Amino acid sequence: MHNTALLKTGRLCIGYSKGKKEEKTLAGPLDLQIHAGELICLLGPNGAGKSTLIRTLAGLQPAIAGSVETGGKNITRLKPLERAKRLSMVLTEKVRTGNLNVYSIIALGRFPYTNWLGTMQPGDHKIVAWAMDITGTTGFAHRKLSELSDGESQKVMLARALAQDTPLIILDEPTAHLDLPNRISLMHLLHQLAKTTGKGILLSTHDLDLALQSADQVWLLRNDGVFTQGAPEDIVLTGAFEAAFHREGFMFDKNSGTFTIHHGNGKTIRLSGEGAALFWTKRALMREGFTITENAAENIHIVNKENLVVWVYRKISYDTIAALLNALRNRYGTTPE
Amino acid sequence: MNVAIHPATPRFSTPASLLKLGLLFLLLLIAFFTDIAFGSVSIPLPAVWDIIVSGKAENDAWIYIIEKIRIPKAITAVMVGCGLPVSGLQMQTLFRNPLAGPSILGITAGASLGVALVMLSAGSITTLYAIKELGFSGSSLILLAASLGAAMIMFLIIAISARIRDNVIMLIVGVMIGNITLAIVSIWQYFSAPEQVKDYLLWTFGSLGGVSGNQLYLLGIVVAAGLLIAFASSKMLDTLLLGEHYASTMGLTVNRARFLIIGSTSLLAGSITAFCGPIAFIGIAVPHLARTLFNTSDHRLLIPACCLMGTSLMLLCDIIAQLPGSNAVLPINVITALVGSPVVIWIIMSRNNLKNSF
Numbered sequence: 078m079h080n081t082a083l084l085k086t087g088r089l090c091i092g093y094s095k096g097k098k099e100e101k102t103l104a105g106p107l108d109l110q111i112h113a114g115e116l117i118c119l120l121g122p123n124g125a126g127k128s129t130l131i132r133t134l135a136g137l138q139p140a141i142a143g144s145v146e147t148g149g150k151n152i153t154r155l156k157p158l159e160r161a162k163r164l165s166m167v168l169t170e171k172v173r174t175g176n177l178n179v180y181s182i183i184a185l186g187r188f189p190y191t192n193w194l195g196t197m198q199p200g201d202h203k204i205v206a207w208a209m210d211i212t213g214t215t216g217f218a219h220r221k222l223s224e225l226s227d228g229e230s231q232k233v234m235l236a237r238a239l240a241q242d243t244p245l246i247i248l249d250e251p252t253a254h255l256d257l258p259n260r261i262s263l264m265h266l267l268h269q270l271a272k273t274t275g276k277g278i279l280l281s282t283h284d285l286d287l288a289l290q291s292a293d294q295v296w297l298l299r300n301d302g303v304f305t306q307g308a309p310e311d312i313v314l315t316g317a318f319e320a321a322f323h324r325e326g327f328m329f330d331k332n333s334g335t336f337t338i339h340h341g342n343g344k345t346i347r348l349s350g351e352g353a354a355l356f357w358t359k360r361a362l363m364r365e366g367f368t369i370t371e372n373a374a375e376n377i378h379i380v381n382k383e384n385l386v387v388w389v390y391r392k393i394s395y396d397t398i399a400a401l402l403n404a405l406r407n408r409y410g411t412t413p414e
Numbered sequence: 415m416n417v418a419i420h421p422a423t424p425r426f427s428t429p430a431s432l433l434k435l436g437l438l439f440l441l442l443l444i445a446f447f448t449d450i451a452f453g454s455v456s457i458p459l460p461a462v463w464d465i466i467v468s469g470k471a472e473n474d475a476w477i478y479i480i481e482k483i484r485i486p487k488a489i490t491a492v493m494v495g496c497g498l499p500v501s502g503l504q505m506q507t508l509f510r511n512p513l514a515g516p517s518i519l520g521i522t523a524g525a526s527l528g529v530a531l532v533m534l535s536a537g538s539i540t541t542l543y544a545i546k547e548l549g550f551s552g553s554s555l556i557l558l559a560a561s562l563g564a565a566m567i568m569f570l571i572i573a574i575s576a577r578i579r580d581n582v583i584m585l586i587v588g589v590m591i592g593n594i595t596l597a598i599v600s601i602w603q604y605f606s607a608p609e610q611v612k613d614y615l616l617w618t619f620g621s622l623g624g625v626s627g628n629q630l631y632l633l634g635i636v637v638a639a640g641l642l643i644a645f646a647s648s649k650m651l652d653t654l655l656l657g658e659h660y661a662s663t664m665g666l667t668v669n670r671a672r673f674l675i676i677g678s679t680s681l682l683a684g685s686i687t688a689f690c691g692p693i694a695f696i697g698i699a700v701p702h703l704a705r706t707l708f709n710t711s712d713h714r715l716l717i718p719a720c721c722l723m724g725t726s727l728m729l730l731c732d733i734i735a736q737l738p739g740s741n742a743v744l745p746i747n748v749i750t751a752l753v754g755s756p757v758v759i760w761i762i763m764s765r766n767n768l769k770n771s772f
Binding site: 094118135137159160161162164165166168170172173174176181182185186188189191193194240 | 552655660662
């Protein structure tokens, strides 16, 4: 499946023009490829140029230099209708669609294929029905977008992109307005779509954890224009990830794959135990400003007794993390902020 | 994968919406006949019917009144009732703004400038005399000036719209151009003689009665052209409901669509304003009425719906303006606002949330 590139760039420089002559280059030159069946997550801090890259790839914004090719043609030379048959998009902006019901919104995705009056043929209806089915939006075909939750309406916008029947789908921060369960379900859906339909899917997102879990490839764009691409695990292990999101007081923990707020006020402690209790105790201790290290003077031991978890600290047992933290605060004082 | 076609599929011509269109057409016919039947000269209903059907009546004056005055006026009402709502609908969709209407881009203001130019220009007696000779609202000079004024603003707007990508900025620019134009008219009024200002003010009250003969054909052709362009743009308008960014990712050439939509609006609003004066309210309100009644945003349905509802409403306003049973006639602009505004307030109150249905 991973043989033909659906979209590729050649020495692409992205940026925007300031005034008439001056140009601001954000990143480049980039040689990128999106293959069939691939889910790619574009990550990077705010202002790095994720949206600019996405708009340039979609042919909505001119490149500073280099080319974007799809189906062997430069995307800027494609007529809008041809381009719309190659590539569909889900944008960040929330739309107000008034009295249009969900079915009609998704059917708008057939724009490049219908006649001048937009008459839907049976084949068009079939693709819309398929798009609703695969995104789980069939249930609210008759409802208005304004009556749906953010998660549901984002799925409707995805279904609209699917109805456009393009080999490529590009999504600009599709998870931005969603709560956690909806983010997970949307990312899962995109992952499934890439695998089952063979579409190439590119999305930009701030959900690093989710991206690392579901992406086949990560594109990492740094504020200084440095670009890294690779499998998510490689990106983490080489430290590129930490470097891109480096900020005072934050730390990316390679071992857990999560960001931690790093207080670093010099308190150290030793921790032993296993399983989920170990993981969450570690989180609690780090929040309290402890660095967990083998060389610390004092030890906390987690004992799993049947279904019960007990924390042993200075020979006293505590049966909740809260109680344990209280004891620590009494001894070390509260965390200075 | 074989997926059955979803039952929600027909989105254009459902039996319910066809029935509504049919009923509206019936209402239109009734309103049309009623409008012709009533006026300051009372003509018995059977005689009105005979004149319409066979063109014969016992009284020649009645035939003249019906054929030369009332029917042209009713036909003008039909064209205004089609043209202004459809241009309002297009503006509301293009700018995604429920308050947009034909007057919003300054097109009406442009027509006003043209009219003011003729009516208020020159203290010289000869030009004024020439205008008076031509007759007041039937004056082709005024019509020409209004059309040119509207066209001038329209081309200015189209030229600017090619450079501005954002529709909200475009909207603000349009409103500002309208303001500038009206300010120029005000300066002109300020330095003009009272009689000249009065002529201009009469035009601003609006009138359906000033269009006759060849002018009616001309207005008819221009309005029909505008409506045709609007209907042909309905697929683009539907797509623009998602906003112009989405529309362009779906393959819409936004600039071309905007050119067509602004062009159609200018033809409709410009010609109607030139012939009938700046008729307020209808253009903004009727699209909301149509959306509410048909519960749709599909422009292939909304455009005919706007035409039928707008026409009935204009005819109704004209009937009221005649003040049946009296000799007085009120200016049409007063009636459209007096009748229409409460209707809109009622709709907004009962829908409670215009923003969602818009």
